[in-house]
Amino acid sequence: MIWWAPILLFQISQALDLPAVEKNPFTSPADVSAGKRLYAGRCGGCHGPTGDGGKGANLGVPVLPRAADDRTLYRVIRYGLTETEMPGTYLTQRELWQVVAFVRTLGQVERGPVTGDAARGEELLRGKGGCLQCHSIGMEGSQMAPPLTEIGSRRGPGHLRGKLLDPASDMPDQYRMVELATKDGKKFNGIRLNEDTWSIQARDFSGKPHTFEKQDLTELRVVRRTPMPSYRERLDGREIDDVVAYLSGLRSNP
Amino acid sequence: MKISIFLALAIGALPLPSQVAHESILKGATESGDWLTYSGNYSAHRHSPLKQIDESNAPRLKPAWAYQTNSMQRFETTPLVSGGVMYISEPPSHVTALDARTGRPLWKYRRVIPDDIRVCCGAVNRGVALLGDLIFIGTVDAHLVALSAKTGVVQWDVSVANYKGGYSITGAPLAVKDKIVVGVSGGEYGVRGLLDAYDAKTGKRAWRFWTIPGPGEKGNETWKGDSWKSGSAATWVTGAYDPDTNLLYWGTGNPGPDWNGDVREGDNLYSDCLLALDADTGTLKWYFQFTPHDVHDWDATEVPVLVEGEVRGRKRKLVVFPNRNAFYYVLDRTTGEFILGKPYAKQTWAKGLDDKGRPIRLPGTFPTVEGTKVWPAVAGANNWYSPSYSPSTGLLYVSVREAGSVYFIGEAEFKEGERFDGGGFRSVPGEDESGAVRAFNPVNGQLAWEYRLFSPPWAGLLSTAGGLVFGGTNEGQFFALGAKTGKLLWRFQAGGAARSNPMSYLSGGKQYIAMTMGSSLYAFGVE
Numbered sequence: 001m002i003w004w005a006p007i008l009l010f011q012i013s014q015a016l017d018l019p020a021v022e023k024n025p026f027t028s029p030a031d032v033s034a035g036k037r038l039y040a041g042r043c044g045g046c047h048g049p050t051g052d053g054g055k056g057a058n059l060g061v062p063v064l065p066r067a068a069d070d071r072t073l074y075r076v077i078r079y080g081l082t083e084t085e086m087p088g089t090y091l092t093q094r095e096l097w098q099v100v101a102f103v104r105t106l107g108q109v110e111r112g113p114v115t116g117d118a119a120r121g122e123e124l125l126r127g128k129g130g131c132l133q134c135h136s137i138g139m140e141g142s143q144m145a146p147p148l149t150e151i152g153s154r155r156g157p158g159h160l161r162g163k164l165l166d167p168a169s170d171m172p173d174q175y176r177m178v179e180l181a182t183k184d185g186k187k188f189n190g191i192r193l194n195e196d197t198w199s200i201q202a203r204d205f206s207g208k209p210h211t212f213e214k215q216d217l218t219e220l221r222v223v224r225r226t227p228m229p230s231y232r233e234r235l236d237g238r239e240i241d242d243v244v245a246y247l248s249g250l251r252s253n254p
Numbered sequence: 255m256k257i258s259i260f261l262a263l264a265i266g267a268l269p270l271p272s273q274v275a276h277e278s279i280l281k282g283a284t285e286s287g288d289w290l291t292y293s294g295n296y297s298a299h300r301h302s303p304l305k306q307i308d309e310s311n312a313p314r315l316k317p318a319w320a321y322q323t324n325s326m327q328r329f330e331t332t333p334l335v336s337g338g339v340m341y342i343s344e345p346p347s348h349v350t351a352l353d354a355r356t357g358r359p360l361w362k363y364r365r366v367i368p369d370d371i372r373v374c375c376g377a378v379n380r381g382v383a384l385l386g387d388l389i390f391i392g393t394v395d396a397h398l399v400a401l402s403a404k405t406g407v408v409q410w411d412v413s414v415a416n417y418k419g420g421y422s423i424t425g426a427p428l429a430v431k432d433k434i435v436v437g438v439s440g441g442e443y444g445v446r447g448l449l450d451a452y453d454a455k456t457g458k459r460a461w462r463f464w465t466i467p468g469p470g471e472k473g474n475e476t477w478k479g480d481s482w483k484s485g486s487a488a489t490w491v492t493g494a495y496d497p498d499t500n501l502l503y504w505g506t507g508n509p510g511p512d513w514n515g516d517v518r519e520g521d522n523l524y525s526d527c528l529l530a531l532d533a534d535t536g537t538l539k540w541y542f543q544f545t546p547h548d549v550h551d552w553d554a555t556e557v558p559v560l561v562e563g564e565v566r567g568r569k570r571k572l573v574v575f576p577n578r579n580a581f582y583y584v585l586d587r588t589t590g591e592f593i594l595g596k597p598y599a600k601q602t603w604a605k606g607l608d609d610k611g612r613p614i615r616l617p618g619t620f621p622t623v624e625g626t627k628v629w630p631a632v633a634g635a636n637n638w639y640s641p642s643y644s645p646s647t648g649l650l651y652v653s654v655r656e657a658g659s660v661y662f663i664g665e666a667e668f669k670e671g672e673r674f675d676g677g678g679f680r681s682v683p684g685e686d687e688s689g690a691v692r693a694f695n696p697v698n699g700q701l702a703w704e705y706r707l708f709s710p711p712w713a714g715l716l717s718t719a720g721g722l723v724f725g726g727t728n729e730g731q732f733f734a735l736g737a738k739t740g741k742l743l744w745r746f747q748a749g750g751a752a753r754s755n756p757m758s759y760l761s762g763g764k765q766y767i768a769m770t771m772g773s774s775l776y777a778f779g780v781e
Contacts, residue, residue, distance in 0.1 A: 041623040041662055042678070090678035095664055173683055196729035197708040198745065224684070 024070045024104075026097040034095070035102030042089055043099070051106035053156015055170055056086065058248075060106045065153065065252065073100050084154075085172065116238075121246025124239055129231065137250065143207035144191060145228065146172075150252040160244045164235070167228040177227065178202045180212060181219040188212070192222060274336050274384050274403075276431050280497060287760020289335045292381050292426040293640060294716075294757065297560035298494040300642040301717045302758035306765035308720035311780045312734045312743040318766060318779040319357035321350075328753045329770040332381040332426065332640075335759035340768070341384060341403070342775060343426075346377035347393035349401060354761040357777060361406035363391075363399075371395050372420045372671060374442035380492070380638070380754070381426030383434055385454045390434050392423030398436050398452060410457035414438060418671050420445045425638075426492045430502065430533050433460050437489025441507040441553065444484030444674035449504055449529070451536060461536030465489060465506045465524045473523035481518035484668040486510030487525040491555035491638045496571070499588055501530045501539055503560070503573055507553035511666040513621045514549070514676025521546040526554040528575060530590060540590030544577045545613065549620050550603070550661060551632050551679075552579040557640045557714075559650060563697035565593055574696045576641060576652045578634025581607060582699045596699055598692065599635035599654050603628050621661035621677050629658035631687075632679040633710070640714030640755045642723065643696060647737045650696040651723050655710030657687035691715065691725055693740060703740035714755035716767070724767055726752020732769055732776070748776060 046056030067073035080088035132141035176192040190202040282295025327345035349363040415421035420443025447465035465487035467473035493504030509525035526545040573587035580601035584594040592611030604613040666676030689707035713726035733745035750772010
């Protein structure tokens with residue numbers, strides 16, 4: 001009888017369905033390989049096949065900031081992280097534990113060193129890159145684009161690199177640009193904040209929020225497009241590495 | 255365990271609940287302004303004959319009062335109204351009687367729920383039943399309880415099934431003649447589905463229909479091995495009743511486990527069926543299976559709607575069914591004969607239906623470990639919330655969901671009382687989901703109009719003789735459309751998602767429209 005709301009609206013009581021044990025009872029090699037198979041289907045698309053992150057966080061770290069112990073990791077997988085793109089996943093208890101077992105192996109894999117120079121990356125971001133014309137870090141910069149303050153906790157380096165080279169390739173699901181014209185002849189371009197059947201809320205490029213009633217519009221286009229320029233031509237390979245190194249280090253304090 | 259709290263009985267001259275006879279429910283929602291059964295009448299039309307509120311004054315609708323529940327669970331009740339008193343259920347399994355004019359509570363029944371109940375999708379309730387001077391509620395710990403309509407005091411309380419085995423009750427019971435018919439949830443726990451009827455006065459069980467035939471019974475061979483034992487086919491949405499045929503029409507849910515069909519090869523009867531059962535004995539008269547061997551969790555627990563219509567020059571008694579699997583079905587409700595079926599929303603799983611109404615499946619649509627993209631979504635093109643049929647326009651109104659899911663298969667090992675779903679699902683990345691209110695000619699399924707909604711709705715519809723259709727959105731608006739035209743006449747931002755069904759009633763001679771939005775129940779009226 002499942003008749004779920006969209007993933008972000010999951011309202012299932014988290015008191016139910018939690019494991020009674022603290023320690024993962026399913027850690028045999030067979031469990032890990034079952035976990036790997038499940039991970040490939042359910043997680044790999046976001047976290048990368050080897051867990052080094054993509055659209056989802058880098059799981060290839062010795063300590064997961066939001067899932068330090070197994071029971072918490074179990075819960076994060078089962079219920080997701082509310083108000084983020086990390087969804088809850090339906091698996092049996094054993095399957096959940098098997099995924100936990102596999103995710104734990106990701107933290108033990110030797111990773112190649114991050115090649116870029118983060119300090120130079122920061123300079124590029126503030127200078128030549130002009131990133132803060134659109135983005136913010138802490139209180140600094142513009143509100144037009146998503147804040148980069150904790151971007152390293154959310155996205156893996158591979159995804160960040162992809163974002164710089166080909167910004168349109170892998171956008172957040174909910175991200176939309178709005179182009180509209182009102183009946184009294186005004187044009188507006190901006191970034192969608194929210195929408196319903198009759199109205200739309202959007203930020204203009206100066207960061208100011210607006211609300212439009214759809215009945216007052218003569219044109220409304222809500223498009224999956226990003227205003228972020230590609231840095232393929234603007235930065236060289238080294239410089240891209242540097243910016244990625246800087247972004248990867250922008251993390252929440254656990 | 256169960257406590258009742260009396261409130262406010264001292265406030266002046268409150269209306270006293272009158273006895274509600276089966277004959278009154280038979281008349282359905284009438285000009286008297288009562289609403290005595292979940293769907294308004296036994297044909298499940300969810301239509302109000304009231305017309306004080308109409309196309310001309312609908313733009314002046316305003317909230318008259320609001321009642322808030324304390325629960326953070328979804329508030330899915332359809333209120334019943336009898337003699338100026340409104341009876342609502344609140345999550346998880348509470349009942350409150352309200353003065354229908356002011357929204358002030360008259361009494362409350364608060365059930366203490368064990369903390370190890372098994373509910374897949376929220377400890378919710380969709381409404382109560384009313385018969386004689388009793389109110390009936392099914393509980394998430396799988397009991398059926400009768401309360402005094404005057405005081406809320408428990409008159410009897412019977413266990414329908416063992417909640418520790420995965421059963422719960424979330425749907426509104428249906429009062430028919432001298433019996434209370436009640437279905438169960440548990441489709442994600444591998445229960446054996448059942449539909450029960452109890453003597454309204456005593457609580458004694460009158461009959462039980464197992465929705466999965468046992469060994470030696472016809473249909474048991476549609477399950478591999480012992481898989482029938484954990485085959486689910488729950489009955490969690492209130493059905494319809496036709497006094498002429500004396501048949502109950504009741505939908506059944508998904509086979510268990512939901513997404514892993516390998517462990518239950520076969521058609522899996524009577525999962526995803528419409529059942530026609532003798533109301534006195536519970537004997538199966540006919541069945542129609544919409545999705546044989548379902549692997550997408552497309553329960554046929556939608557509300558069946560009974561209409562009369564002319565098919566190839568002959569007047570027929572019909573039951574129509576906008577199914578979760580995105581096909582619209584018209585059946586003869588006396589015989590179960592398949593008359594018509596066609597998609598009414600985007601679907602990518604079947605080439606069509608054969609001349610018996612059986613789907614012709616497309617290859618590559620079963621769940622996989624990597625994930626399989628299929629329309630409609632796991633929540634379907636329609637769901638438990640109600641459609642509405644207006645005898646005055648002759649149209650059927652449906653809240654339609656346009657969305658797909660990525661379906662996964664997982665392991666499926668049955669342990670009593672534990673989740674048994676064998677997989678999962680995810681929304682389709684990068685796809686825009688949407689919704690609509692669609693008005694159909696119920697007999698041929700032809701679209702008369704549609705009103706587009708931003709997202710797939712979770713709320714049912716009410717039509718009224720005032721020429722209106724009411725519905726709600728996920729974004730918190732309650733709205734009214736012209737029933738003939740589909741034109742928007744009014745809307746109100748209520749601040750919480752619509753997750754139930756509207757109804758209408760009279761109090762003090764005045765018409766109200768009631769609907770829960772978020773955790774509030776609103777009554778709207780015009781000055």
